[in-house]
Amino acid sequence: KYYVLDSPAISDAEYDNLFRELQRIEEEYPELITPYSPTQRVGAKPLSAFKKLKHTVPMLSLESLMSENELTDFFRRVYDGLKGKTDKPVEFVCELKFDGLAVELVYEKGKLLHASTRGDGITGEDVTQNIKTIPSVPLVLRGDDAAIPELIEVRGEVIMRIDEFERLNEEREKNGDTLFANPRNAAAGSLRQLDPSITASRKLEIYVYGTGVVKGKDMETHFNTLNFLKQLGLRVNKYIRLCRKDSDVIEFYRSIEKKRQSLPYEIDGIVIKLNDYSQQKILGERARTPRYAAAYKFPPRQVETVLEDIIDQVGRTGVITPVAVLNPVRLSGVKIQRATLHNINEIERKDIRIGDTVIVQRAGDVIPEVVAPVRSKRPGDCLLYTSPSPRDLSTSRMPSSA
Numbered sequence: 001k002y003y004v005l006d007s008p009a010i011s012d013a014e015y016d017n018l019f020r021e022l023q024r025i026e027e028e029y030p031e032l033i034t035p036y037s038p039t040q041r042v043g044a045k046p047l048s049a050f051k052k053l054k055h056t057v058p059m060l061s062l063e064s065l066m067s068e069n070e071l072t073d074f075f076r077r078v079y080d081g082l083k084g085k086t087d088k089p090v091e092f093v094c095e096l097k098f099d100g101l102a103v104e105l106v107y108e109k110g111k112l113l114h115a116s117t118r119g120d121g122i123t124g125e126d127v128t129q130n131i132k133t134i135p136s137v138p139l140v141l142r143g144d145d146a147a148i149p150e151l152i153e154v155r156g157e158v159i160m161r162i163d164e165f166e167r168l169n170e171e172r173e174k175n176g177d178t179l180f181a182n183p184r185n186a187a188a189g190s191l192r193q194l195d196p197s198i199t200a201s202r203k204l205e206i207y208v209y210g211t212g213v214v215k216g217k218d219m220e221t222h223f224n225t226l227n228f229l230k231q232l233g234l235r236v237n238k239y240i241r242l243c244r245k246d247s248d249v250i251e252f253y254r255s256i257e258k259k260r261q262s263l264p265y266e267i268d269g270i271v272i273k274l275n276d277y278s279q280q281k282i283l284g285e286r287a288r289t290p291r292y293a294a295a296y297k298f299p300p301r302q303v304e305t306v307l308e309d310i311i312d313q314v315g316r317t318g319v320i321t322p323v324a325v326l327n328p329v330r331l332s333g334v335k336i337q338r339a340t341l342h343n344i345n346e347i348e349r350k351d352i353r354i355g356d357t358v359i360v361q362r363a364g365d366v367i368p369e370v371v372a373p374v375r376s377k378r379p380g381d382c383l384l385y386t387s388p389s390p391r392d393l394s395t396s397r398m399p400s401s402a
């Protein structure tokens, strides 16, 4: 109720008391400890390497649709492909496209057996110990035995909320560790830790959005699958819409685009899936992407471009703000040529140099800012920026030693 449904039934204090009572009982009667006890989420020993796990059914990726024209084209291909081959109405399910890391959880007789990353889609890494530390991942599915499938492979996305990402980066900065560029990298870096206690210390979350193999339960539509996953106690996001008309999809896209800014986690679009499984089967798949689903992307808020120069902007109060002169790029439909670098400390902290390829971002309507350099793309001849002296406001630069 607390982690999955976001509606706690007891206070934190009551929960802590029950948890401590359980720990006391398990200490006294260790034979009662099961691998699925809530006390067993953390405490596994560090691994020396991840084992490989092959997915029973490949984990596909999604075709990206970048405009309403491309969306229309997707609809046309779906309708053409189904023409004369189905009696059922064509419906779509819309979901959020989470910007995280795809994983697969395998439950046997309702117990979490193992969990893996998507990897290359065919083979992933066994991250069971780490996945178990995520509180919104149930170790045991809900419901009586009759309702629980013999085997169910559940697919979803591990994400890090933006507030946790910021907390983590602040902590890393204090410790002199390199910063994560975005919540997705932070989630991936946190899940792919050999020591599960590190994963446990990062607040990761999961949203599930589909299945691989399911034995002992027949489902006919994706929408029913999502409701079934919810019933089993798995965390399904609340923004889901069953769309009976194409215009419903567009409406969902626009409503989510408006909400995007206020969501506590990052999404990069919506996912559109044909609802009926028999229709999905008729359309089939290409090598890596299905024909029955697609991602309708939002304009990116981050782009890469070259930092050509840094100029000093003197404000009315005499405060100097370093401004990035960029090789022009489009960001959310607007051409960007300048971005703020905030102040000299930020430039030094992020180690930004003239000539670097940098990540530029826009958060909402605020002025674009330079987030970080892309170190792997740093040329040998980039320049260090030096702040102007009060007397000489023209910039003086020295070649960097790197």
Ligand code: IVH
Binding pocket: 059, 060, 061, 062, 063, 095, 096, 097, 098, 099, 100, 101, 102, 118, 157, 209, 210, 271, 290, 293, 295
């Ligand atoms: S379904 C056949 N649903 O997008 C469908 N994927 O490019 C396969 N993703 O690797 C995936 N949110 O990491 C699906 N609601 C969602 C998703 C989602 C994010 C990611 C996932 C996948 C990638 C596909």
